[in-house]
Each structure stands twice: as C-alpha cells, then as structure tokens.
Amino acid sequence: MVQKKNRSTSKQKKRNSTIGIIITCLIIIFIFVGIKNNSDNNSSNPPEEGSSEIQQTTENTSFEKETEKTSESEIGTTNTETSTKETTTEKITKEPETVVITTKPVLTGSFYDKVKYRSPDAVPADIFKHGRNLMLLNRQYELPEDFKWDLVYWSNGQSVDAMYLNCEEKNSVKAVDRAAYQPLKDMFAAADEAGVPLQLVSAFRSIHLQDKLFTRSVNSYMSQGYSETDAINKANYSRTFSGTSEHNTGLGFDILEKGNFSLSESFENTSQFRWLMENAENYGFILRYAEDKTTQTGIMYEPWHFRYVGVEHAKKINELGMCLEEYINYLEA
Numbered sequence: 304m305v306q307k308k309n310r311s312t313s314k315q316k317k318r319n320s321t322i323g324i325i326i327t328c329l330i331i332i333f334i335f336v337g338i339k340n341n342s343d344n345n346s347s348n349p350p351e352e353g354s355s356e357i358q359q360t361t362e363n364t365s366f367e368k369e370t371e372k373t374s375e376s377e378i379g380t381t382n383t384e385t386s387t388k389e390t391t392t393e394k395i396t397k398e399p400e401t402v403v404i405t406t407k408p409v410l411t412g413s414f415y416d417k418v419k420y421r422s423p424d425a426v427p428a429d430i431f432k433h434g435r436n437l438m439l440l441n442r443q444y445e446l447p448e449d450f451k452w453d454l455v456y457w458s459n460g461q462s463v464d465a466m467y468l469n470c471e472e473k474n475s476v477k478a479v480d481r482a483a484y485q486p487l488k489d490m491f492a493a494a495d496e497a498g499v500p501l502q503l504v505s506a507f508r509s510i511h512l513q514d515k516l517f518t519r520s521v522n523s524y525m526s527q528g529y530s531e532t533d534a535i536n537k538a539n540y541s542r543t544f545s546g547t548s549e550h551n552t553g554l555g556f557d558i559l560e561k562g563n564f565s566l567s568e569s570f571e572n573t574s575q576f577r578w579l580m581e582n583a584e585n586y587g588f589i590l591r592y593a594e595d596k597t598t599q600t601g602i603m604y605e606p607w608h609f610r611y612v613g614v615e616h617a618k619k620i621n622e623l624g625m626c627l628e629e630y631i632n633y634l635e636a
C-alpha cells in the first residue's frame with residue numbers, strides 16, 4: 304500500500320513537472336513572440352499615423368488643461384481682488400527699466416462703480432471698429448466697461464501728475480499702452496540724437512485718478528460759489544470725465560522738452576515741438592488737439608498732447624490735414 308502510494312505520488316510529481324515545463328516553455332514562447340513583434344514594430348514599420356495622433360491628442364489635452372488652469376486661476380485672482388481698486392498683476396521682465404503690467408477692470412460691476420462723476424452723455428467707444436490704435440475717445444465716447452488694459456511701465460523721469468499718481472500705489476512711474484511703448488522709445492531716442500531731448504510728462508491715467516482730478520476741479524469751482532451743475536460743466540471744459548480722456552487708455556501722451564514739466568502753449572515755440580511736428584508721424588504719433596480743430600475735438604489746443612495711432616494712420620491723418628474725429632468719419636464715409 305505504502306509502495307503503491309509512493310509510486311502514484313512520484314508519477315503525479317512527474318506529471319506536475321512536465322506541466323510545469325510546458326507552461327514555462329509556453330511563457331518563454333509568448334515572451335519571445337511579444338519581444339519580436341515589438342522590435343518589428345519599432346524597427347521596420349514606420350510609426351502609424353494613428354499612434355502619433357494619439358500622442359498629439361494627449362499633448363493637446365494636457366495643453367488645454369494647462370490653459371484652463373491658467374484662466375481659472377486668473378478668474379480666481381480677479382474675483383478675490385475686486386472691491387476697491389483696479390487689479391494689477393505684475394511680471395518683471397529682464398529689461399530693468401520696464402515692468403510689464405496688465406491692469407484688469409474691476410469685476411464687480413464695472414470700473415465706473417467707484418467713480419463720482421461720470422459723463423451723462425457719453426456712449427461706450429467701439430474699440431474694435433477700426434482697431435485698437437484708432438479707438439476714438441472724447442466727450443461723446445467713453446471707455447467701454449469691458450476694456451482690458453495692456454500696459455507697460457515707463458520709468459522715465461517725473462511727471463506733473465506724479466503728485467497725484469503717488470496717491471495710488473505703483474503709479475509713481477508712468478505706464479503706456481504696449482503698442483505705443485517701443486515707438487515711443489524709438490521716438491525719444493531719435494529726438495535725443497537730433498539734439499531735442501524730450502520729456503514724457505503724462506501717460507496712462509487710471510479711471511480713478513481721472514475721477515479724482517475731475518472731482519478736485521468740481522470742488523474748486525464749487526468753492527468759488529458755482530452750483531454743482533455749473534461746476535461740473537466748468538470742470539468738463541478743462542478736464543474730462545473719467546473714461547473719456549485719452550490718458551485713460553495709455554495711448555495718449557503729454558510730451559515736453561526735457562526738464563520741463565509745465566504744460567503750456569508756449570511749448571509750440573520750442574525746437575522739440577517743431578521736431579515732433581515733423582517726425583512724430585514716423586513713429587505713429589499725431590498731435591491730437593490741434594489749434595484749428597478745437598470745434599471737432601471739443602478740447603482746447605494742446606501742443607503737448609500726442610496720440611499713438613500707428614505709422615500708417617498717422618501719416619494719412621497728417622496728409623489729409625484731419626483730426627482723429629474727422630479721420631474716423633472719413634474712414635466710415
């Protein structure tokens with residue numbers, strides 16, 4: 304019995320080891336075939352379009368995800384920074400003189416919410432009609448509520464507005480619209496070379512700073528005995544309502560001769576003014592409030608105020624002898 308049992312156990316062992324060998328062989332064969340197929344795919348066959356598509360799709364997806372994340376976090380940031388002032392995000396570029404900033408409008412309602420005096424008549428400017436550089440802002444058109452600034456800081460000396468700008472954080476240096484930044488730099492460099500060094504006196508002015516200046520002006524007239532309505536009308540002659548000044552865009556600039564900070568008509572007697580009248584258009588700037596166009600612009604003669612419109616338009620505007628209002632009408636006619 305014992306022997307029988309032993310024999311049958313050894314038989315079973317033999318069978319088990321045979322099965323084991325067969326399984327091992329099968330595994331080896333499978334592995335071999337697998338490796339062969341793989342190496343065949345890698346070496347001889349060109350990559351299938353499908354597989355590269357899959358790769359691309361994966362890349363795209365991850366890119367889209369990143370984009371989504373960025374915009375989410377942007378929205379998140381702006382939502383948390385809403386209530387009292389314009390939000391700014393800063394990114395310092397390598398060039399030491401410039402800090403690139405993006406000023407976003409306040410998102411709870413509009414950036415006009417905190418403004419004390421807003422134009423009762425102005426309608427939103429259509430900034431896309433003729434392109435951003437030709438955005439028309441005047442007493443009839445105010446900055447639209449969804450306007451997004453794209454500003455670059457310009458730290459070139461002081462400005463007459465500096466005393467006001469200092470009231471606001473980060474505004475002790477000036478900012479200009481990104482499109483106008485390089486042309487402005489180039490124009491200043493050229494003026495230096497021509498021996499007529501320029502001074503950027505005033506550039507971008509925030510909606511709230513504009514309102515402060517306007518309010519100050521209204522208060523001043525009221526303290527002289529004018530009613531509030533009359534004071535507002537008077538203030539609106541020299542100052543403009545928030546959102547209706549070209550300085551609110553970053554595309555309008557007050558430029559004087561270097562060292563001069565006082566905006567006066569006598570600037571027209573300087574060689575700097577003469578140089579600007581001849582050369583500003585080559586950099587995309589026009590004299591915005593000319594002496595013979597006050598009726599059309601609604602703004603007094605300002606020999607110091609230049610507006611960036613781009614080279615092509617600047618040359619055309621000067622050639623036609625028009626102000627921006629007339630030029631826009633001309634384009635639309």
Ligand SMILES: [Zn+2]
Binds near residue numbers: 505550556608
């Ligand atoms: Zn100005």
